[in-house]
Amino acid sequence: MSELTLSAVRLGVLVLLWLFIFSIVGVLRSDLYGTRIVHRSARGRNTIRPTRSSPTRPRRGFSILAVVDGQMRGTTVPLREAGVLLGRNPECTLILDDDFASGRHARVYYDDKSWYVEDLGSTNGTHVNGERIDAPTPLTDGTQLRIGATVLELRR
Amino acid sequence: MTTVSFFVPRTRRNVELLLLLFAVGIVLLAYLSVGLAVGGAVPIDIVTQGSWLLGFVVAFHLVLRWRAAYADPVVLPIVTLLNGLGVVMIHRLDLAEGRDLAEAFAPRQLMWSGLGIVIAALVIVALRDHRRLRRYTFTAMVAGLVCLLLPLVPFLGVELNGARIWIRVAGFSFQPGEVAKILLTIFFAAYLVQTRDALALAGRTVLGFPLPRARDLGPILVAWLSSLAVLVLERDLGTSLLFFGLFVAMLYVATERISWITIGLLLFSGGAYVAYLLFGHVRQRVEFWLDPWSPEALAQSSQLVDGLMGMGAGGLFGTGLGRGNPQITPFAESDFIIPSFGEELGLIGLCAILMLYVLFVERGLRTALGTRDGFGKLLATGLAFSVALQIFVVVGGVTRVIPLTGLTSPFLSSGGSSLLSNWVIVALLLRISDHARRPTPDEAPPPVTPPAGPGKAVIA
Numbered sequence A: 001m002s003e004l005t006l007s008a009v010r011l012g013v014l015v016l017l018w019l020f021i022f023s024i025v026g027v028l029r030s031d032l033y034g035t036r037i038v039h040r041s042a043r044g045r046n047t048i049r050p051t052r053s054s055p056t057r058p059r060r061g062f063s064i065l066a067v068v069d070g071q072m073r074g075t076t077v078p079l080r081e082a083g084v085l086l087g088r089n090p091e092c093t094l095i096l097d098d099d100f101a102s103g104r105h106a107r108v109y110y111d112d113k114s115w116y117v118e119d120l121g122s123t124n125g126t127h128v129n130g131e132r133i134d135a136p137t138p139l140t141d142g143t144q145l146r147i148g149a150t151v152l153e154l155r156r
Numbered sequence B: 001m002t003t004v005s006f007f008v009p010r011t012r013r014n015v016e017l018l019l020l021l022f023a024v025g026i027v028l029l030a031y032l033s034v035g036l037a038v039g040g041a042v043p044i045d046i047v048t049q050g051s052w053l054l055g056f057v058v059a060f061h062l063v064l065r066w067r068a069a070y071a072d073p074v075v076l077p078i079v080t081l082l083n084g085l086g087v088v089m090i091h092r093l094d095l096a097e098g099r100d101l102a103e104a105f106a107p108r109q110l111m112w113s114g115l116g117i118v119i120a121a122l123v124i125v126a127l128r129d130h131r132r133l134r135r136y137t138f139t140a141m142v143a144g145l146v147c148l149l150l151p152l153v154p155f156l157g158v159e160l161n162g163a164r165i166w167i168r169v170a171g172f173s174f175q176p177g178e179v180a181k182i183l184l185t186i187f188f189a190a191y192l193v194q195t196r197d198a199l200a201l202a203g204r205t206v207l208g209f210p211l212p213r214a215r216d217l218g219p220i221l222v223a224w225l226s227s228l229a230v231l232v233l234e235r236d237l238g239t240s241l242l243f244f245g246l247f248v249a250m251l252y253v254a255t256e257r258i259s260w261i262t263i264g265l266l267l268f269s270g271g272a273y274v275a276y277l278l279f280g281h282v283r284q285r286v287e288f289w290l291d292p293w294s295p296e297a298l299a300q301s302s303q304l305v306d307g308l309m310g311m312g313a314g315g316l317f318g319t320g321l322g323r324g325n326p327q328i329t330p331f332a333e334s335d336f337i338i339p340s341f342g343e344e345l346g347l348i349g350l351c352a353i354l355m356l357y358v359l360f361v362e363r364g365l366r367t368a369l370g371t372r373d374g375f376g377k378l379l380a381t382g383l384a385f386s387v388a389l390q391i392f393v394v395v396g397g398v399t400r401v402i403p404l405t406g407l408t409s410p411f412l413s414s415g416g417s418s419l420l421s422n423w424v425i426v427a428l429l430l431r432i433s434d435h436a437r438r439p440t441p442d443e444a445p446p447p448v449t450p451p452a453g454p455g456k457a458v459i460a
Helices: A003-029 B013-039 B046-067 B075-097 B105-126 B130-152 B176-201 B214-233 B237-255 B258-278 B280-290 B295-300 B303-314 B337-370 B374-398 B416-437
Strands: A036-039 A064-069 A076-078 A084-087 A106-111 A114-119 A126-128 A137-139 A145-147 A150-155 B002-005 B157-160 B163-169 B172-174 B204-206 B209-211
Touching (some): A003 B075, A003 B337, A106 A145, B013 B046, B013 B075, B046 B075, B046 B105, B075 B337, B105 B416, B130 B176, B130 B214, B130 B374, B176 B416, B214 B237, B214 B258, B258 B280, B280 B295, B303 B337, B303 B374, B337 B374, B337 B416
Antiparallel strands (some): A036 B002, A106 A114, A126 A145, A145 A150, B157 B163, B163 B172, B204 B209
């Protein structure tokens, strides 16, 4: 076997190894899954497209949780019966970009015909109509829910 | 200004198939390279060996299509490539040592790889939802500790190469510590997801340093004592380091409190220092690490030096597979397989192998980020971290960054128990990543462990 063939095979292994790694990195770049953070323009124009996985649920009364004040004003999140988690962690349904919000700050959930908000031991507290809550509190029409500088409301 | 949107996830199974073919191709080229260099001809069994490997991994790929369609697409190709390269290197060392078919390591490694793939497929098929493992929290703990201490049972445990980590039943030897690794990761994840609020929130702050409550220190002390027991009774430095590091890392991930890491490092350094003072085998390892070229160290073991010289001989591009002399190092096919690759593939090849591990661990951690339940998060983090820590301990040991401890490099090293347990880790990670990437159904199914009434913290 000629020295040339041996060297070619030997270098081929190295080249292919690195090609393999780069193709994996290429796959990963186009395969970021899960929640995606969309950077919006500073004008506050809402650029989130309606999503297929966000069903409206008219029979439950409320169907969306809307941000009515704060940096993310105009953002809405579909209410899910399993609960909506609010906070700064990426696992949350609504990720709050707010220095006064905790990682897992509060949860909005459905229980026995009405929606409740529950504080998850946040540092700065969750306020409902201006009062800091320490137990699950029912949310009704026009109830203002405040976390840090973000104010949220339930919408139909 | 940020906001969140959902987008349609893709299964990417076809990409996985392509990458699998690529990985098998690289393995075959490596095999060809060994055959050309050693025998001067194309190995006659390259087609049969290649089709065995291809058959097994494609079968596993089909199981994924069937039962975990949204599983991560790059994990299986990475692991296939690592496993295949390991078999090629072991085969190459078999040739160099002149082992005949009966005592060769490579066929056995290939058999164990097949068995590992079958078991991983069974895990994928049988375990439809990783959250079911939470039911077995304390079963996993007891089983894990039993596995960990099984080698100490007289007549069952065997002492090999100074460490008592093997059991021998009916002619088969097995390292139960590898299984214990998975069982204890399951236990840690389930335990920490229950108690993390108490561990994270309760406690006082002393001089700006948040201290946990004394009673919350219990589990970390138990983990510390059992890892010390492994160190003292089984003389296994690597396993002891792996378990304690794993527990501390998972504790930190669960609570986000750096104080746990500080406490863990202090406990570990204290324990390690006492072990250094008390036990000869620990002191010996440290002396080899500090000065492997001293006449006293060389008189006892030249293993570390052999490995270093081998990697030096490989240089940047390596000698080429089959053209170096990695067989000079004792245990070149298990503990010292990394220097063997360093010698024959060079720094460039070794970096590629480390990069494959990096990508594997990254996929594990990405799965942990993407999954929506706390138990899955901790389990995926723990499994990925255990692989990362093991690689650090192995590569750090053979490159003299830390004292050498006897651990196998996942997927590469010769050894059935290690291969099997690592394939199970792959199956668990794929299962969790399937869960993480699957689009949420409109009516989310109730979690297996239902969150208690409105008064309790949510299990997220």
